[in-house]
Amino acid sequence: MLDIAFPSALGLAALGVLAYYGQRRYIAGCRVRIVLADTKTSAIVRHTESEGVVTLHDVLHMECPSLTDPEQAYMVPTPYLATGLLQTIYSTLQVRKRSPGTDVAYEREMLVMADAGTVSIDWLVDASLSNRDAPIVLLMAGVGGSSREYRVRVLAKALAYSPARCRMAIVNHRGTAHTPITALRPYDVGFTEDFRAVVKHVRAANPHNKLVGIGLSMGANILTKYVGEEGPKCMLACAVAVCCPFDVRVSSAAINESNLLNNHVFQPAIMGALMRAIKRASHLPLDPTWNIDVETVHSATRLQVLERELLIKICGHKDVNEYYEKAGSIDHVDNIAVPFLAINSLDDRITPPSGIPVDKFRTNPNIALALVPHGGHLGFLTGVPPRIWFVQPIVEFVLAAVK
Template sequence: MDGYTTALVCAAAAAGAALVRSGKRYIDNSAVELLAAPDGVRAMIEAHCPSLVAPARARLVPPPYLPTGMLQTIYGAMVALRRDSESDIEYDRQLRTMEDGGTVSLDWFPARPSGPECAQPIAIVMSGLGGSAYEYHIRCLAKHLATKSRAGMRVAVLNYRGSGRTPLTSSTMYNGYDTSDIYDTVGYLAQSFPRAPLVCVGFSMGANLLARYLGETGDKSRIAACVTVSCPFSGETAGRAINAPGLLFDKFFQPALTGTIKRIVKRNQDIIQSGAITYDIDAIMRAKRVCDVDNALTARAYGFKDCWEYYAACSSTDFIERIRCPFLAINALDDPIALPEGLPMDQIAKNPRAAIALVAHGGHIGFFSGLSARMWHLQPVLEFLDAVLADKAE
């Protein structure tokens, strides 16, 4: 072997070794970090949730083409309308009128229970801001829970007022502060199907609302277990993140989120103006950022002086220690909205019923793993809820 060939072989070997080391670091950095008090829900997770604790399985290895939280988040939004074997379902819709005349919808999969004798667990699922039952990650979760659960769950996705093709029939729109529709929905399901255990899964804004609801109800909650995904526990932290200037936020998130709200407002101006509060519709339609919409609409609806007072009031951090049912939060450390500094680590550590699973990569409602970019979080959600339901059944 001449000197030139020897040099090429050595260079190739060095490059291969470097690639192996880089790949090992990439995989090692994908392990799940679980925080839970040793005397509480941790024992159940260690016994029944291998995707959160088993060394070979408790990891989210992101696709090489989605290595950052921002890319994961954008990709999740890009595939929101995708239909494939994981998400191709049809819902059974139920419209419900709230006490103030507002309307929410429940999208059931595979179908609404036929009567009060139903003993199958019901999983109530709530989306993020601007979302609905039709988003890809919601449909994937609904199918996963309904077809793979040992407990045989039915899924009921709660669509907020004016979202997911739900008509707006009152001046009050959905928001991240008011939990009254959750109270009504849980009460209705508990009364209509008294034999069916109720569990919850919430994403982003829906996750934060569920965490607040569970803290508000405490020991009186009718929910057997809850999982939150990409929960922005600190409203102020998330508000600063989402309203911060930046190319991707300015060109992608802001237009998408404000556009969704503007379309609802434009279609329903007369209804929105029919209440006791008068809104500046022109200001709402001119809004370029989420904070501008919240200043002109959401903060005014609940008497807050501005969006920042509204964001602070939305926070669920102070409610975590009051939660009395098994509670699991799933968050990514590279989430561009639910930033790590806003996570209530101390509060979770103090509550034996609570746990948080952290992954290095996953973004905001992304959690795509492997070369085929499959949603990693579906399995830990299923394992946790099944474990709680099995324990309740014993």
């Protein structure tokens, strides 16, 4: 007969205590960290007779419990998505996920840019949302993304049905979401002119509505750079950037590194969208002075190849280093003059924390940074079944900023 030793009651109790404290320690490590200027210098967000002066510090600590409340400000990952790698892979593979709660109807508006390029705006349509004076939220996705993304639909619906009843306008980059390709100039991580034109157009058509900007990943960099370029003239009431690649050099190096995530998930997803757009643009003649190697472009499997062989030549950059320097939003953060919230993850392999200008968030009184330990790139998945954590903080911040 086998002599099987079973744990004693004391041993089981010890294991239970270790598991309990291990879990408590893990959860404590999931606390959201906020970086912003001190209370004395924090910028004024609003000033009313009933409230008096309300600063950005006040907004975050009084009206954004998901970010600052000691009992609520945690992003505890879904148990089976406990690392940034798993969060990123899952969210990338689920980007077109459908569910009854996120199905939305859009009404499309086409805008032709100064260079004849076309951008589309998908306005969320719902008969129950009839407040024409509500804030208008302009939302941009990342590379290859659009109004069809699951996370975009979730966020759009949450803001539309929030107490502010926001009017949602999803800004689709050139060539995305079946937007016609009518000019060779492609969108890129630092191209702000299309978004600037959209803001001016929406403002002209809605002169009294408050405008809000939200950007995800590449869209976050475009938004951040735009808000910094505009400075005090910015037409937006507030802005939110999620997983912003502030330093494009750092982000590009991370994206083009050879690893499991890039080789089998992220690069194929990005390149699939970009190569489809290139194919749809084949009717447009190339300028022979660009010296573009068409065969290299069509056989590209990495984003960096398209940047070197196509983007920098069409856009007139000297080399890829000049492109990275001009495209990044990091040098524009100091000039942001509207309430601005950035949400980044410390285990994001696509926009690594080394590229986040943390110190700038301590000196510019208009901006705040929320750092999440375990969110991956555009993951931030918590609970079972997984739900997107950053939706609630964004809703809280926007509602407080547009009061």
